[in-house]
Amino acid sequence: xxxxxxxxxxxxxxxxxxxxxxxxxxxxxxxxxxxxxxxxxxxxxxxxxxxxxxxxxxxxxxxxxxxxxxxxxxxxxxxxxxxxxxxxxxxxxxxxxxxxxxxxxxxxxxxxxxxxxxxxxxxxxxxxxxxxxxxxxxxxxxxxxxxxxx
Amino acid sequence: xxxxxxxxxxxxxxxxxxxxxxxxxxxxxxxxxxxxxxxxxxxxxxxxxxxxxxxxxxxxxxxxxxxxxxxxxxxxxxxxxxxxxxxxxxxxxxxxxxxxxxxxxxxxxxxxxxxxxxxxxxxxxxxxxxxxxxxxxxxxxxxxxxxxxxxxxxxxxxxxxxxxxxxxxxxxxxxxxxxxxxxxxxxxxxxxxxxxxxxxxxxxxxxxxxxxxxxxxxxxxxxxxxxxxxxxxxxxxxxxxxxxxxxxxxxxxxxxxxxxxxxxxxxxxxxxxxxxxxxxxxxxxxxxxxxxxxxxxxxxxxxxxxxxxxxxxxxxxxxxxxxxxxxxxxxxxxxxxxxxxxxxxxxxxxxxxxxxxxxxxxxxxxxxxxxxxxxxxxxxxxxxxxxxxxxxxxxxxxxxxxxxxxxxxxxxxxxxxxxxxxxxxxxxxxxxxxxxxxxxxxxxxxxxxxxxxxxxxxxxxxxxxxxxxxxxxxxxxxxxxxxxxxxxxxxxxxxxxxxxxxxxxxxxxxxxxxxxxxxxxxxxxxxxxxxxxxxxxxxxxxxxxxxxxxxxxxxxxxxxxxxxxxxxxxxxxxxxxxxxxxxxxxxxxxxxxxxxxxxxxxxxxxxxxxxxxxxxxxxxxxxxxxxxxxxxxxxxxxxxxxxxxxxxxxxxxxxxxxxxxxxxxxxxxxxxxxxxxxxxxxxxxxxxxxxxxxxxxxxxxxxxxxxxxxxxxxxxxxxxxxxxxxxxxxx
Ligand code: FES
Ligand code: FES
Numbered sequence: 001x002x003x004x005x006x007x008x009x010x011x012x013x014x015x016x017x018x019x020x021x022x023x024x025x026x027x028x029x030x031x032x033x034x035x036x037x038x039x040x041x042x043x044x045x046x047x048x049x050x051x052x053x054x055x056x057x058x059x060x061x062x063x064x065x066x067x068x069x070x071x072x073x074x075x076x077x078x079x080x081x082x083x084x085x086x087x088x089x090x091x092x093x094x095x096x097x098x099x100x101x102x103x104x105x106x107x108x109x110x111x112x113x114x115x116x117x118x119x120x121x122x123x124x125x126x127x128x129x130x131x132x133x134x135x136x137x138x139x140x141x142x143x144x145x146x147x148x149x150x
Numbered sequence: 151x152x153x154x155x156x157x158x159x160x161x162x163x164x165x166x167x168x169x170x171x172x173x174x175x176x177x178x179x180x181x182x183x184x185x186x187x188x189x190x191x192x193x194x195x196x197x198x199x200x201x202x203x204x205x206x207x208x209x210x211x212x213x214x215x216x217x218x219x220x221x222x223x224x225x226x227x228x229x230x231x232x233x234x235x236x237x238x239x240x241x242x243x244x245x246x247x248x249x250x251x252x253x254x255x256x257x258x259x260x261x262x263x264x265x266x267x268x269x270x271x272x273x274x275x276x277x278x279x280x281x282x283x284x285x286x287x288x289x290x291x292x293x294x295x296x297x298x299x300x301x302x303x304x305x306x307x308x309x310x311x312x313x314x315x316x317x318x319x320x321x322x323x324x325x326x327x328x329x330x331x332x333x334x335x336x337x338x339x340x341x342x343x344x345x346x347x348x349x350x351x352x353x354x355x356x357x358x359x360x361x362x363x364x365x366x367x368x369x370x371x372x373x374x375x376x377x378x379x380x381x382x383x384x385x386x387x388x389x390x391x392x393x394x395x396x397x398x399x400x401x402x403x404x405x406x407x408x409x410x411x412x413x414x415x416x417x418x419x420x421x422x423x424x425x426x427x428x429x430x431x432x433x434x435x436x437x438x439x440x441x442x443x444x445x446x447x448x449x450x451x452x453x454x455x456x457x458x459x460x461x462x463x464x465x466x467x468x469x470x471x472x473x474x475x476x477x478x479x480x481x482x483x484x485x486x487x488x489x490x491x492x493x494x495x496x497x498x499x500x501x502x503x504x505x506x507x508x509x510x511x512x513x514x515x516x517x518x519x520x521x522x523x524x525x526x527x528x529x530x531x532x533x534x535x536x537x538x539x540x541x542x543x544x545x546x547x548x549x550x551x552x553x554x555x556x557x558x559x560x561x562x563x564x565x566x567x568x569x570x571x572x573x574x575x576x577x578x579x580x581x582x583x584x585x586x587x588x589x590x591x592x593x594x595x596x597x598x599x600x601x602x603x604x605x606x607x608x609x610x611x612x613x614x615x616x617x618x619x620x621x622x623x624x625x626x627x628x629x630x631x632x633x634x635x636x637x638x639x640x641x642x643x644x645x646x647x648x649x650x651x652x653x654x655x656x657x658x659x660x661x662x663x664x665x666x667x668x669x670x671x672x673x674x675x676x677x678x679x680x681x682x683x684x685x686x687x688x689x690x691x692x693x694x695x696x697x698x699x700x701x702x703x704x705x706x707x708x709x710x711x712x713x714x715x716x717x718x719x720x721x722x723x724x725x726x727x728x729x730x731x732x733x734x735x736x737x738x739x740x741x742x743x744x745x746x747x748x749x750x751x752x753x754x755x756x757x758x759x760x761x762x763x764x765x766x767x768x769x770x771x772x773x774x775x776x777x778x779x780x781x782x783x784x785x786x787x788x789x790x791x792x793x794x795x796x797x798x799x800x801x802x803x804x805x806x807x808x809x810x811x812x813x814x815x816x817x818x819x820x821x822x823x824x825x826x827x828x829x830x831x832x833x834x835x836x837x838x839x840x841x842x843x844x845x846x847x848x849x850x851x852x853x854x855x856x857x858x859x860x861x862x863x864x865x866x867x868x869x870x871x872x873x874x875x876x877x878x879x880x881x
Contacts, residue, residue, distance in 0.1 A: 019423040027378075027421060032370035033363020035550070037499045038584040042813035045499055073363035080362035088361035092353060092779055095787055096217030097360025098367060098500045098550025126821040130813065132499050132551045133217045134790025136824040138783065 002062050006031075007075025017063025022046045024062045025072060033073035033101045037130070044129030047102040047109075048072050054109035054128075073101035076108060083149040084108055087142040095133035103129050107143045111150050117143070198251075198278045199228065201286075205306060205319030207232070208240045212251035212271065213262040214522055215243075215356065216498075216552035217787075218842045219780045220267040222355045227272055227776060230347040231279030231340060234318070235305035241355060245544045247528035260524035263557050263671060265741060265840030268776055272838055280337040288329045289321045304346075342774065342835065351779040356548065368547040369503035369581060371518040376505065376577040377406055378422040379570045380429050383414035383590050386806035387668055388440030391415055395433035402428040409573040413562075416570045422581055442806040445666040447596060450803070451490060454598035457661050458488070458619035465617070465659035466637035469647035477613025477655035481604020485694045488600050489683035491868040493593040493667055493801035495810070497818050500550020501587040506567035507577035514541040515571070519564050520549035521556040526628075530561045534568045553791070554671035555592065559628040562590075588816060589808045592627065592670035593801050595620045595642065599683040609695035611706065616646050616658040618680060621665035637662065645677030645847055648684055650713045650738065650745050651706040667803055673791050674741060677847035681739035682796075682868050685851030689735070689858065699736045699855065700726055712771050712834060713738065716747040719769040719830055724749035735856030737848040744772040744844035748789070750852035751825075754860050759876035763793055763825045763853060771832040773839040778831065781841040786827050788845025794819035796850035800869050 003012045006029060013028050025034050025048070037045030039058045046057040049071040076082045084104050094100045103126065110117060110125045117125065122143050123136075131139070200208045209228050215221040225241050228234075244251050244260070252258030255270035283303060290308040291298040293316065300311050306318040342348070359365040384390065394415055396408040404424030409416040415434055419425035457463050478484055504519040513535055521527045524546060531542050549556065567580040582590070597620035604613040623641035625632040632639075639660065646658040658680075672678060692702035700721050707713040717738055721727065724734060726749060733754075738747045751765040766789055775781045798817040802809040810816040829845075854865040863878050 015421075016423065019421075023421070023423050026370075027372075027423075030372065031363075032366065032372070035367075035500070036369065036581075037501075038813050040584065040812045040814060043499060043584075080358065080364075085361045089353070089357055092357055092783065094217075094354075094357055094360035095219070095783060096499070096549060096551040097356065097365050098498075100360050101363040104361065123822045123824070130499060130818055130820065132497050132553070132791075132818060134787035134794075134819075134824075135783065136790065136821045137786060137827060139821070 002066050004065050004067060005069040007071055013062065015062055018061045020058055021060040021062050021065055022057035025057060031072050031074050035098055035101060044106055045099050045102040047105040047129065049105060049109060052112065054106050073105055076104065083146040084142065087145040090145060091138050091142040093135050093138040093142050095135055099129060099131045103131065103139055110143065111147055115150055116147055199282060201318050201322035203319050203323035205238050205317055206240050207234050207238045207318065208242050210244050210251060211241050212244045212260065213267045214546050214549065216522065216549040218784060219354050219777065220262065223268055223777045223780065224271050224275060226347050226352065228275040228279040230345055231276040232283050233303040233305065236347055236352060238306050243546055244524060245546050247525045247539060262522045263554065265842040268838045269840050276339055277334045277337055280339055281332055281334060284332045284337055285329055286318055286321050289324060290316050292328060293324065348776050349778065352777065354780060365548055367500055367550050368505065368518050368520040369500055371505040371579060373505065373507060373577040376579055377418050377420060377574060378425050379416045379418045379578050379580045380425045380583065381411065381414045381416045381566050381580060382429050382432050382434060383586065384436055386440050387442040389436040391434050392437050393435040398431040399428040402431065407574050409570055411566060411569055416566055418570050418574050418578055440806065445803050445806045447493060447803040450666040451492065451596050451598060454596060454619040454663050455488060455490065457663055458598045458600045458617050463661045465661050468638065468643045468658040468660045470657045472655035474613045474615045474655045474657035478602055478604040478615060481612045482607045483605050484602060485605065485691055486600065486602040487687055487690060487866060488598065489686060489866045491597050491679040491682060493596050494672060494795050494799045495588060495591045495593055495801050495816055496553045496555040496672060497816065498551030498553055498555050501584055502563040502582040503580060504564045504567040505577060505579040506571040508568060508572040512572055513537040515568055516543040517564060517568065518545040518547055520547040521561060522552055523557060526559050527561055527564055529559065530564050531568055534565045553673040557627060557671050558592065559630065584812045588810050588812060591801065591808060592668040594672035594678060595623060595669050597679045599680065601683055601687040603691055605691065605695050609697050611653065611691060613655045614653045616684060617661060618643060618646055619661040619663050621663050621669065623669045623671060626665055626669045641671050641675045643676045643680065645680035645684065645739065650710055650740060652709045653706060673788065674843050674846035677739060677741055678795065679868065681847035682850040685737040685739055685848065686854045686866065689855040690864065703738055712832065713745055715832060716745055716769040716771055720747040720749050720767050723767040723769065723828055723830060733856045733860035735852045735854065735859060737852035737855060739848040741840065741843040741847060743839040744841065746770045746844045746848050748848040748852045750849065750856045752853060752856040752860060754857065756879055759872035759879065761797060761853060761857065761870055761875060765825050766827045768845060769830045769832065770844055771834060772841045772844055773834060773836040775831060776838055781831060782829055784841045785829050785845040788843055789827055789849055790819060790824055792846040792849025796853050796869055798869050798871060800871065
């Protein structure tokens with residue numbers, strides 16, 4: 001039994017403590033916005049916040065986050081109106097969209113660490129996350145747009 | 151024309167659930183309308199669109215969505231001619247192999263590939279919209295007692311001369327008495343000048359869900375009582391499991407069953423985590439007789455290089471004009487070079503996944519999958535269960551990228567989900583790990599290409615011969631199709647026709663080599679490597695002729711004014727004429743009838759061998775652009791894809807096994823290596839020709855040519871990995 005906070009609500013899951021947080025979030029708790037892309041800390045599709053810091057949820061065992069506060073894309077805003085989500089829609093960033101939950105969660109962590117990042121700082125920070133559709137330049141623009149609002 | 155086309159057998163389509171109104175049916179006999187009332191609310195018909203009394207206009211989306219935005223773009227084309235209010239439009243995914251909706255470019259097969267969706271549906275979907283608009287005008291004319299010609303339409307409304315406005319919803323509810331349905335070919339289409347939807351930046355329908363984590367992909371499907379499966383697949387193509395020791399695997403808590411498949415072993419468990427753990431404990435012996443065990447990518451490429459230089463090799467002529475051989479023989483000088491390219495992997499971020507729920511009788515099934523083809527997915531399921539099409543309930547899910555990956559005639563991940571579900575009598579989701587996806591990848595083929603051309607003493611091109619040694623891709627991923635089209639393989643050869651240039655004596659040959667890997671179409675298909683070779687060679691020719699690469703190319707596009715415009719435009723955008731010390735490389739290629747001129751600017755780190763691309767400019771002509779902002783996004787994505795495959799993407803095969811496993815040894819480009827990309831899209835009055843792949847083919851040659859500008863050395867083997875660049879610099 002592991003207890004933690006998910007998107008502001010306490011949850012308790014009865015899963016093996018070594019099961020990946022990613023799978024617990026998706027399959028036990030039913031939040032599918034967090035994606036599996038590689039399971040190897042290489043793509044960032046699984047990015048969530050653990051106690052405010054960006055983490056690859058494919059690299060954490062659920063037992064390791066006992067008591068922690070986990071935020072997923074579903075918890076970033078109540079209604080999809082976080083400044084980053086609005087900027088993502090304004091800039092029409094997603095193509096296939098599969099990487100984008102992870103991109104947005106990573107970008108949100110960037111803006112909380114560095115509210116006015118330069119283009120280079122954005123590119124470096126976002127390099128943890130792959131986008132095979134090639135939307136990187138739009139991601140940069142959307143992060144810059146959101147930074148003006150945050 | 152018949153008044154009604156009913157397809158009572160297709161009883162599962164319930165687009166009309168709960169609504170009454172007019173249903174417009176485009177079937178084999180053309181368009182017809184069917185009146186529906188509340189009692190008939192679940193009438194099953196085969197329709198392009200329905201208009202409900204409440205004003206909702208439901209338009210069928212006949213392709214599948216993998217990021218290219220056809221989901222929004224195709225219905226827009228119909229809505230334009232219908233003069234619909236885009237906000238009234240509801241989009242309905244076509245979830246079956248109903249050839250009445252097929253893409254004319256593929257002979258009616260439901261197949262989303264080759265940047266053809268807008269091109270193929272541009273005419274039929276606009277005509278369907280125009281027909282329905284005409285019918286609505288007739289109904290309004292009757293109601294108002296005025297001439298049809300006196301009426302006009304705008305945003306889902308018919309407007310009379312006296313200002314009376316009738317909504318499409320209200321008209322649809324009133325019936326069809328006395329209405330004549332016009333012939334599809336005879337309806338008048340709009341003058342593009344009056345387009346309100348086509349050519350506008352209308353936001354994509356799927357972007358909000360894709361910005362909030364709500365978009366549902368096959369890998370996300372969750373059903374009651376669903377089990378999870380992972381498959382231990384044969385490490386080498388063509389082998390089968392000969393002995394399975396699953397005793398230990400079965401002890402893992404949550405394991406439901408272990409199912410032997412033709413080429414793998416499926417571990418079915420209550421959770422994905424349990425299935426993965428149990429799979430690690432399987433002991434499987436595989437047969438060892440497959441000829442694929444001899445596949446080694448290094449020797450494969452060497453043998454292709456040998457074949458391409460062998461004057462006796464059998465060739466299939468891909469394109470020919472004039473007499474290239476004589477022109478080259480009579481030239482004042484000749485230039486010839488060999489170009490190589492390795493296997494490449496699609497690397498779509500969503501790995502393969504499918505969910506199947508087989509009926510108790512083992513013949514019916516409901517399937518959720520993301521694929522590029524309703525037709526071949528249906529085919530796969532029918533073959534797997536030995537069943538008929540009417541027993542299949544399909545859900546075509548939006549895909550987390552594809553780029554050609556999900557096009558095969560036989561889709562093994564779908565098959566595995568169906569077989570696993572049948573075995574355990576429960577719904578089963580099959581998920582491939584990234585490692586499964588790489589190891590069982592289907593690749594862009596390796597290729598060796600020899601180019602030879604003649605030059606006159608005054609620096610003119612005379613005679614061009616392009617030989618491509620690579621296997622047939624179609625022969626592997628769709629053998630039945632190959633029987634029809636052979637020896638012409640557009641997937642293997644596209645681009646080698648160099649059709650945007652006017653070269654009087656021209657020849658491109660396909661040397662069809664032995665297949666030594668699993669193959670598939672790949673973004674840009676043949677042009678991803680043929681245009682690399684052709685456009686890198688073009689620069690070498692310009693150099694040998696002592697001419698500027700731009701001037702040399704402009705000579706060859708005198709009959710292609712749209713191409714000439716692109717070359718001049720990209721030169722202008724990039725400051726080509728005053729480039730000074732900047733290392734710029736030019737290329738001019740494209741995809742099908744869409745053209746792209748590109749310039750790459752690079753820097754080279756000599757010690758690491760890394761090429762840093764610092765800027766890319768592109769000028770693109772893809773005919774009329776239906777969705778400009780999305781076109782820009784697609785072209786940019788295509789360029790990034792080209793950049794990535796040029797610099798680092800490479801699959802190796804040893805003893806029949808794929809060497810790479812994941813994104814740590816198959817590198818795709820990351821944010822910090824993506825340069826600013828400036829794109830100009832030409833505005834032309836011509837039919838649309840597709841934007842999904844046009845950006846890709848020119849990139850690798852632009853980079854190779856920029857490398858020559860930077861270091862005076864040629865890169866003739868793609869990808870230009872750091873070690874290859876270092877060894878070129880040291881040579
Ligand atoms: S799935 Fe976690 S980094 Fe790729
Ligand atoms: S939008 Fe497709 S992978 Fe990023």
